[in-house]
Amino acid sequence: MIDAGVVGYKWNAGTLLRTFRKSVPVLPFLMYVFFVLGLPTIVITALAFKSGNGHYTFSNIKVILSGGQYRAGFENSLKLGVVTAIIPGIIGTLIAYAIASSKSGALKRIVATASGVLANFGGVNLAFMFVATFGAVGLATTWLNAIGLDPWNYGFNIYKLWGVAFVYMYFQIPLMVLVVTPALNGLRPSWREAAEGLGASPWQYWRRVGIPVLLPSVLGCMFLLFAGGFSAYATTEALTGGTVALTPIQIGAYLNGNVIATEQNVGYALGFSMIIVLLIAVIGYSLLLKRSSKWLQL
Amino acid sequence: MATAVRRLKPGRAVLLLLSLIYFVLPIYASLQFSLENVQGGFTWSAIRAIPSQPGLAGSVWLSTRIGIVTMIILMLLVVPTVIYVHLRLPGMKRTMEIITLLPIVIPPIVLILGVLDATPLGLKASPYLLSLVYVVLALPFVYRSLAAGLDALDLRTLEEAAKSLGSGALRTIRFVILPNLRSSLLSAVVLSLALVLGEFTMASLDLWQTLPVWIVNFSGSDPHISTAVAMLSLLGTWALLALVVFLDRSHSRRLRKGLVQ
Numbered sequence: 001m002i003d004a005g006v007v008g009y010k011w012n013a014g015t016l017l018r019t020f021r022k023s024v025p026v027l028p029f030l031m032y033v034f035f036v037l038g039l040p041t042i043v044i045t046a047l048a049f050k051s052g053n054g055h056y057t058f059s060n061i062k063v064i065l066s067g068g069q070y071r072a073g074f075e076n077s078l079k080l081g082v083v084t085a086i087i088p089g090i091i092g093t094l095i096a097y098a099i100a101s102s103k104s105g106a107l108k109r110i111v112a113t114a115s116g117v118l119a120n121f122g123g124v125n126l127a128f129m130f131v132a133t134f135g136a137v138g139l140a141t142t143w144l145n146a147i148g149l150d151p152w153n154y155g156f157n158i159y160k161l162w163g164v165a166f167v168y169m170y171f172q173i174p175l176m177v178l179v180v181t182p183a184l185n186g187l188r189p190s191w192r193e194a195a196e197g198l199g200a201s202p203w204q205y206w207r208r209v210g211i212p213v214l215l216p217s218v219l220g221c222m223f224l225l226f227a228g229g230f231s232a233y234a235t236t237e238a239l240t241g242g243t244v245a246l247t248p249i250q251i252g253a254y255l256n257g258n259v260i261a262t263e264q265n266v267g268y269a270l271g272f273s274m275i276i277v278l279l280i281a282v283i284g285y286s287l288l289l290k291r292s293s294k295w296l297q298l
Numbered sequence: 299m300a301t302a303v304r305r306l307k308p309g310r311a312v313l314l315l316l317s318l319i320y321f322v323l324p325i326y327a328s329l330q331f332s333l334e335n336v337q338g339g340f341t342w343s344a345i346r347a348i349p350s351q352p353g354l355a356g357s358v359w360l361s362t363r364i365g366i367v368t369m370i371i372l373m374l375l376v377v378p379t380v381i382y383v384h385l386r387l388p389g390m391k392r393t394m395e396i397i398t399l400l401p402i403v404i405p406p407i408v409l410i411l412g413v414l415d416a417t418p419l420g421l422k423a424s425p426y427l428l429s430l431v432y433v434v435l436a437l438p439f440v441y442r443s444l445a446a447g448l449d450a451l452d453l454r455t456l457e458e459a460a461k462s463l464g465s466g467a468l469r470t471i472r473f474v475i476l477p478n479l480r481s482s483l484l485s486a487v488v489l490s491l492a493l494v495l496g497e498f499t500m501a502s503l504d505l506w507q508t509l510p511v512w513i514v515n516f517s518g519s520d521p522h523i524s525t526a527v528a529m530l531s532l533l534g535t536w537a538l539l540a541l542v543v544f545l546d547r548s549h550s551r552r553l554r555k556g557l558v559q
Contacts, residue, residue: 022386029379033397036434040412041404047415095317098310117539118321120489124498124510128517128528129324132331139327170324173317224402231405234498238514248407255411255503271408278403286399 041275048272052264060269069245070270076161077247078277081230084168089222091169092176093184093214099177100184111177118174122228127238130167134158159240167235172225179224183217186296213295220288227281231274247274332526344522348530351523357512360425364508365494367429368436372490376433376440377483381475384448385457391445398438406435406499414504425506432497436490443489447482451475481546488542492535 051057064070099111133140134151135158144150157163187210195205233248242249247270254267335341348354383390401409413431414422421427453475460470476483498510507515509531517524 023390025382026379026387026390029375032375033400033434033437036413036430037400037404037409040409040416042412043416044408044412091317094313098313102310113543114321117536120492123496124513125496125528125532126324128513128525129328131521132525133324133327139330140323170321174321227402227405231407233405233407234510237502238498238510238517248405251407251411252499252503255414267411271411274408275404278405282399282403 044268044271044275047265047268049269050265060263060265061273063263063266064269064273070247070250070266073245073247073250074270074273076245077230077274080161080165080168080246081226083162084165084172084229085222085226087165088169088172089176089218089225092173092221093180093218095173096177096181096184100181112181115174115177119171119178121174122168122171122232123234124238126167126170127235130158130170130239134163134166159243161244161246164236164239164244164246165229167239168229168232172229175228176221176225179221180218183214183221183292183296187213214292216288216292217296220285220292223281223285223288227278227285230281231278328525328529332522332529334522344520344526345530347520347523348527351516351527353507353512353516354527357507357509360506361495361509364425364429364432364506365491367426368432368490368494369487371429371433372436372440372486376437377444377486380441380444381448381471381479384445385453385475394441394445398441401435401438406431406497407503409434410500410503413500428497428501428504428506428508429494431500432490432494435497436493439489439493440486443482443486444479447479451478480549484542484546488539491538495531495535 048060049056049058051059064074095111099108102108130138132138134156135141136152141150141152156166158167191209191213192205195209200208231248233252236242236244236246236249237252240249242253251267251270251274254270332344333340333342335343380394383394409431413427417427421430456474456478457470460474465473496510497508498514501508502511502514509527513524513528513531516527
């Protein structure tokens with residue numbers, strides 16, 4: 001879509017002044033965003049490179065990179081982000097496809113509404129629900145125990161890293177369904193008909209048409225899921241009480257005052273490192289989405 | 299629903315059935331957990347004990363106040379800006395979209411680090427600091443739902459029609475544009491309210507005992523009661539969502555019948 005206001009602009013003093021005058025009503029909003037979002041980010045970045053006595057230093061970043069608990073936490077967070085992007089990403093795409101290709105309008109509406117609600121569902125309530133279900137004495141655990149398949153006997157532990165990943169699926173799958181559905185709806189039936197008319201098997205259609213067209217959106221949406229899984233705090237904190245080594249949990253502990261005196265600004269370095277990773281994820285998401293709009297009208 | 303499922307291929311039906319179990323079972327289990335006694339029998343005692351829990355009423359009231367202030371800022375600052383951008387500065391839409399991606403790059407757990415450091419002391423002592431930050435967290439929801447509503451309208455025609463009938467800009471917004479944005483505004487409000495009432499990260503680290511923080515703090519003393527409160531707050535949010543959908547539907551039905559001007 002092309003904005004009529006942008007096309008045909010001639011940049012001279014008059015239009016510049018007019019543009020500025022037109023922008024005035026937006027300034028309060030931009031200033032608000034700057035003070036609430038921009039300024040704190042600048043503070044985090046500055047403090048990430050300062051030592052306790054105010055000198056500029058790389059030692060905070062080095063503390064994270066050199067190993068130990070912060071490095072382990074960062075690696076765990078990256079792993080958690082990747083796993084809760086790929087597995088829920090695939091499951092979510094399959095569900096979205098099953099729904100998009102069904103002919104039932106009611107089913108589509110129910111799944112769309114449910115996904116919208118569940119995708120924003122991380123947090124305290126979710127943690128409690130999973131303890132009541134898959135905790136050591138949860139309902140599902142009891143049921144599975146009764147048939148001799150207690151998952152806790154097979155290494156499952158909801159309070160450990162992969163247990164947390166299992167819980168994250170609860171909001172990651174619906175998020176994937178929500179964001180990938182427009183791409184699936186953009187897959188035109190005429191392409192499939194054309195492929196079949198030229199003698200393509202269903203496999204060939206997917207291999208040559210369907211997957212290449214969808215891949216950028218699916219990958220892009222997975223970047224978005226990664227960002228969510230990498231930075232989630234509330235669910236894990238409420239679930240484990242902060243016992244899992246993850247960067248968000250360590251930042252929380254830092255803010256609560258659990259920090260060694262020699263590592264005074266490490267919390268800011270952790271925050272800064274997260275911003276860098278998330279920036280890459282969001283740029284990846286935007287670029288892939290732009291790439292996908294080549295074929296799909298989203 | 300049943301016929302819809304029957305029309306599916308077997309592989310898909312299994313997939314959807316498994317996901318249905320995964321998504322419904324935790325809700326069922328927590329409801330059961332809130333309603334059982336030590337012997338596993340049925341009881342209302344956890345629910346009945348809720349109103350008398352120390353600190354709960356205060357935390358609900360605190361969450362409500364923070365929510366109200368957040369809504370006021372959203373309505374007075376964000377909504378007019380989004381409408382203005384769509385009406386007069388379409389070239390800025392791209393900037394707005396980038397701004398709505400920022401809360402993903404700077405998630406709550408990181409933002410609160412900087413907010414606690416950059417805030418002047420007087421404001422830091424106030425719970426409404428959380429409202430200021432929640433506005434930014436709600437920005438993506440509010441912007442996307444408003445932008446979808448505004449893009450669906452033929453703004454230029456509406457505005458020119460209003461103008462040719464002698465309406466000024468503010469009058470046009472009040473009587474022409476806002477009524478057309480009813481559903482988008484409603485969904486923006488509900489999504490942000492749900493977000494604000496459930497937010498734990500920043501509230502707990504800013505040391506305010508909002509409802510979610512209370513639930514976690516209290517969970518040590520009686521998990522049955524705190525799970526019951528968690529389920530009630532959840533059902534409350536869903537009831538709010540359902541109410542909005544219902545109001546919206548009945549409004550558009552009356553609109554079609556010509557009962558509402």
